[in-house]
Amino acid sequence: AKTAIVIGSGIAGIAAAIRLAKRGYTVSVFEANNYPGGKLSEIRLGAYRFDAGPSLFTLPALVDELFELCGMNPADSFVYEQLDETCRYFFPDGTKLTAWADREKLKQEFLEKLTEPKENVEAALNQSQWLYSQLAPLFIEKSLHKPGTWLSTKAFAAYSRLHKFDFNRTMHEANSKRFENEKTTQLFNRYATYNGSDPYQTPATLNIIPHLEFGIGAYFPKGGMHSITQTLYELAEKVGVRFYFNTTVQKIVVHNGTAKGIDTHMGFHKADRIVCNMDMVAAYRTLLKDQHQPKKLLNQPKSSSALIFYWGIKKSFPQLGLHNIFFTSDYKREFEHIFDKGSLFKDPTVYVNITSVMNPSDAPSGCQNWFTMINVPNNQGQDWDYLIQYARKAIINKLSENLGTNIESFIEEESVLDPRLIELKTSSVAGALYGNSSNNKFAAFLRHPNFSSKIRHLYFCGGSVHPGGGIPLCLSSAKLVDELMNQ
Ligand code: FAD
Structure with a gap:
């Protein structure tokens, strides 16, 4: 053989x-x-278990396919469930929004919380689905680098619609034009971070990403991402x-x-x-x-990196779900810090992932395992020991204010992952999460x-x-x- x-x-x-x-x-x-x-x-810290890196699972069919290829029924070995809410959003002015998987419920939520007309959300999701239907077969499921890809009928059909792929304006330009409420724009801009990019620079073509979450669905594997x-x-x-x-x-x-x-x-x-x-x-x-x-x-140029605090929290917060986003008050400046200045913004967007919501054995009873992450520049030799302390303070202040209690007093286990360590553990240059930026x-x-x-x-x-x-x-x-x- x-x-x-x-x-x-x-x-x-x-x-x-x-x-x-x-x-x-x-x-x-x-x-x-x-x-x-x-x-x-x-990783495990005391009685807590954490998924170390990825927390959002989309397109589970690609995993199933590997079991099927081996003549097995995927459901016998790999079990996952679709989430009925993809994320809970917390805005600095106190507005809270749950992104429901159900399309009607989602549109209703945008209308009630942000007065965003339902048709705007519907149009954005339809555009995302259309981009996916056009681009996935061509760019994702095929090698771009063999002549066959360029000469296929699908490719020719796509070239004739090239302008509709929105290459010529940024994600932010497209979203701010589509939505009435700035908060809706901010929420949809966040999808640029799913491949480590900047919504104020990346082409609007990346509006393909929400379809993965809202169209095909967000999932959680039994036992966690690991x-x-x-x-x-x-x-x-x-x-x-x-x-x-x-x-x-x-x-x-x-x-x-x-x-x-x-x-x-x-x-x-x-x-x-x-x-x-x-x-x-x-x-x-x-x-x-x-x-x-x-x-x-x-x-x-490389994609952004991440700074993560794995915190064992000896308290349970029912207002938090599996995925939670606490937005910054100034998204544009946050991205300028990450991609132009190579530093950290004083008010970062904080992502908290809590797998014990789905998988109770990941934390002792009455406690939660918080994977607390902010997007940071990739490693260009910054003083990370200083930046870790700076970020820790900013994150604790932000979460404490939002949750109405000093969360620092509940941290009983702690470990940190920074861009240097990401590179050390996986050889990813500069600790970039997604290779080159887009x-x-x-x-x-x-x-x-x-x-x-x-x-x-x-x-x-x-x-x-x-x-x-x-x-x-x-x-x-x-x-x-x-x-x-x-x-
Ligand atoms: P990697 O995971 O990069 O692993 C490469 C392996 O090669 C490592 O085990 C390394 O030790 C080994 N290796 C390297 N050099 C050598 C050598 N010379 N000899 C032997 N072995 C070597 N993706 C999502 O889909 N959803 C998310 O929510 C998400 N969030 C993320 C959050 C974080 C904090 C991080 C770090 C990533 C996230 N990602 C997410 C991205 C996702 O994790 C990666 O794209 C994916 O896991 C990369 O897989 P890979 O096959 O490229 O290999």
Whole structure:
């Protein structure tokens, strides 16, 4: 049988390994950490459990598909439920809004809380659905970098409608024009952060994102986000994939323009195909440092990063749901700080994710596990130790004011994740969550393809390459690698 090596066990690496094993390859995954999943992992503090990174689960069908591919019923191993509310929003003036999954209820909520006419919300969601129907088959489910994609009939149909894709104005321009209430605009602008971008710079094409949440739905996996990693890891082992943990790949060995294998501390490992799930920029800098460097791609600006406080809170707040957003009073200035100044705004938008709302065993009874996150610039050598203290104070003040109690007194467990640590734990350059940013209209075209055009038998998957970051796109990248390899 042919052999394949996967470098990294991020969600895309695991998915690629499963697909290749099903193709008949003998697959080995080499992982630097002593656990699988990369960003999609978990941590435990005292009696609390936290999902370490991603908290929002969309497009679960892409996970199901992997079980089906292996001849299994996904529901036997991987259980999830659709959320009836996607997020609770808290505005600085005291306005509260729940984003309901039910379309009618959602429109009613916008009308009652923000006097936003129902037809504006309806039109925004319809536009998002339309963008998805046009762009997903072309840009997400296909490799952008093979002529077949550009010459398909779907592509031709799409070119004729190019202006409707809203490339030529920013997300904020489109939203502020559509909505009457600034708060509705702010809420819809937030979707730019789902791939680490800035709504005041990113093209309105990214208004495709709300459809994932409102059209297809937001979900919660039983046991938390980490169960996505855990169940797929178990599935990979079941189909014969071998995992080598604590094993950093040091080099991709290339001979006569063909990838031949990898070097680790154990020596040389030969393989017929290599799939790199390591951050693409980091891979070129280290594993491929003697090879041709795609400079333009490597030098693209990176997406934002995150600062997270994992807090064990010895109190339960019934006004909070699974996903909660406490908005800043000045979104524009917050993004200027993140993307232009490379610093933190004094009044950040705070996201609090509480999985114990869904999964009570994640916290002791009467307590909650708060994953408290703000968007921050990627690491450019800022004084993070200082910024962590600065942010901690700002977050505690904001939440205390909103919740009417000093929350600091309820923190009984604490751990922090900052951009430096994200890079250390996953090799993501500058701690960027989603590889390159999408702050300009060509960003979709400036992602590295899922294969190397210079080195035969070398492929790429994961959040730093096409089609992009986030769990669904990472799973798509694994599928594209499998298709490209087996064309
Ligand atoms: P990664 O998770 O980046 O893992 C790469 C793996 O490769 C790591 O395990 C690393 O140790 C290993 N590796 C690297 N170099 C080597 C080497 N040389 N040798 C061996 N192993 C190596 N996405 C969502 O869909 N929803 C969300 O709500 C969401 N929120 C997020 C919040 C945070 C705080 C973060 C950090 C990310 C979030 N994301 C979210 C993004 C999502 O987590 C990522 O896009 C996705 O998990 C990346 O997967 P990946 O396959 O690219 O690999």
